[in-house]
Amino acid sequence: MTILARGNPDKTLALFGHDPWWLMLIKAVVIFVLLVVLTLLTIWFERKAVAWMQVRPGPNRNGPFGLLQSLADGLKLAFKEDLIPKDADKIVFILAPVISAACAITAFSVIPLGGMVNLFGYDTPLQLTDLPVGVLLVLSCSALGVYGIVLGGWASGSTYSLLGSLRAAAQVISYEIAMGLSIVAVFLTSGTLSTSGIVDAQQHGQPMTIGSTSFHIPGWYALLLLPSFIIFCISVVGETNRAPFDLPEAESELVGGFHTEYSSLKFALFFLAEYINMVTVSAMATTLFLGGWQAPFPASWWPAANTGWWPMLWFFAKVIVLLFCFVWLRGTLPRFRYDQFMRLGWKVLVPVNLIWIVALAGFYAGRNAVGLSTKVAVIGGVGLLVLLALLFWPTRKEYKPPAEPDTGLGGYPVPPLSLEVPPSPGVKTLEATREPVAAREGE
Structure with missing residues (x-):
């Protein structure tokens, strides 16, 4: 059939x-x-x-x-x-x-x-x-x-x-x-x-x-x-x-x-x-x-x-x-996240698609082959390749923390650990505004 x-x-x-x-x-x-x-x-x-x-x-x-x-x-x-x-x-x-x-x-x-x-x-x-x-x-x-x-x-x-x-x-x-x-x-x-x-x-x-039922x-x-x-x-x-x-x-x-x-x-x-x-x-x-x-x-x-x-x-x-x-x-x-998005495309969708196409092509090649032994050999060989690909599929490595904690010095893109926010260069601080006033009062 x-x-x-x-x-x-x-x-x-x-x-x-x-x-x-x-x-x-x-x-x-x-x-x-x-x-x-x-x-x-x-x-x-x-x-x-x-x-x-x-x-x-x-x-x-x-x-x-x-x-x-x-x-x-x-x-x-x-x-x-x-x-x-x-x-x-x-x-x-x-x-x-x-x-x-x-x-x-x-x-x-x-x-x-x-x-x-x-x-x-x-x-x-x-x-x-x-x-x-x-x-x-x-x-x-x-x-x-x-x-x-x-x-x-x-x-x-x-x-x-x-x-x-x-x-x-x-x-x-x-x-x-x-x-x-x-x-x-x-x-x-x-x-x-x-x-x-x-x-x-x-x-x-x-x-x-199947039996007397046709569909x-x-x-x-x-x-x-x-x-x-x-x-x-x-x-x-x-x-x-x-x-x-x-x-x-x-x-x-x-x-x-x-x-x-x-x-x-x-x-x-x-x-x-x-x-x-x-x-x-x-x-x-x-x-x-x-x-x-x-x-x-x-x-x-x-x-x-x-x-x-x-x-x-x-x-x-x-x-x-x-x-x-x-x-x-x-x-x-x-x-x-952008890294999750790229990982899904390159490490999941593309490899799975390639394995599926190889399996499908092997099925067609085996179905059209002449002789039962040739069909079994082609389909079985392709099935073995697909099984090996699934067995050796790369998995995500478990995260291991660094041996020494990052102090924030040169740990790009991790920012410094200090929680003090530096002042904006376009905004004057309170001390900067007080100094001219004190200078004028001294005059």
Whole structure:
């Protein structure tokens, strides 16, 4: 019995490239409007959900249930004074938020929202476009989006902004590796990097019979590739700079991080890019691991569940569930320390992902080998390598206090042990103000 299905990229890619230019333009405009509306609703949803967790009302003034609060905040930002720091590189300072927002919107162009529908007399897929390497387009847009953050922090001429942008660069490098390795497992299983092809590969579960009972094993990769799904979900939280990984904009340390010096519409573009990235990575997780626009299993409960416009309902229902997980993390977990954050990415997620991919590749190689002895040798050898890797997994060393206590002299970054706070050079002490008075009285 074959459990892992493989997609047919030629069949899915053949559906694209036949639409007239005006229909493609309509699709692009609809996607842009959809992302903006989803951003407004996500902000409202986050405020309401966190307020519910903290036992307070949340936004409830503007519009029914406070639904217009996000729109009111956007209008307020548009009418705020637009300030540019004196020491800023003005051209780069203005272009940085545009780069972040443009990359976030572009990444959504290859996300399949549904199957074939009829629009204005044309049979067309509910997807703007697709490529044989559509998944890599999303990864490249995610990588390019950080350039907006880095350039914005550098061009601001502020130390806090620069530190936030450097953190963002290190964060993206660290967690994009883990995210990319998670997608390698999906590619090995589906046989394609086309987003529509990956959804097609998950469309049908595998038939299985036990006794007189026949059923289907769900084909969603969240179940078949569970380690990759878990690592992907953790990685995208770090990739989007969301709590508990919101270190580039840690207000307790960096005032506001990379966007400290931004105001008005330029700050709104950074805000828009962050929430569009949340929607995009949620849609990507849905496409890669949750069956995309397919109805929740068992799909046989309604024969027409995956036809017409119904797939959009299933798709956005899954996206909303994943967006709630973002909000849930924000309202639950405290911010990581920077060393904890880097240790998780480099010493846990990346090694575990590599071991999992080796095991998966060995399983496929053994399954496709000729002869029972060859299959057993390949699968057993890979299993032995994985076992050895787990046995020799590096563990954290137990902390040992220093032999001699630190006196505070040269123990950087430990400050001196004296609790006396030195006076600020800009503030005169009481003794300094008394001396001129005494001198004048002596005269």
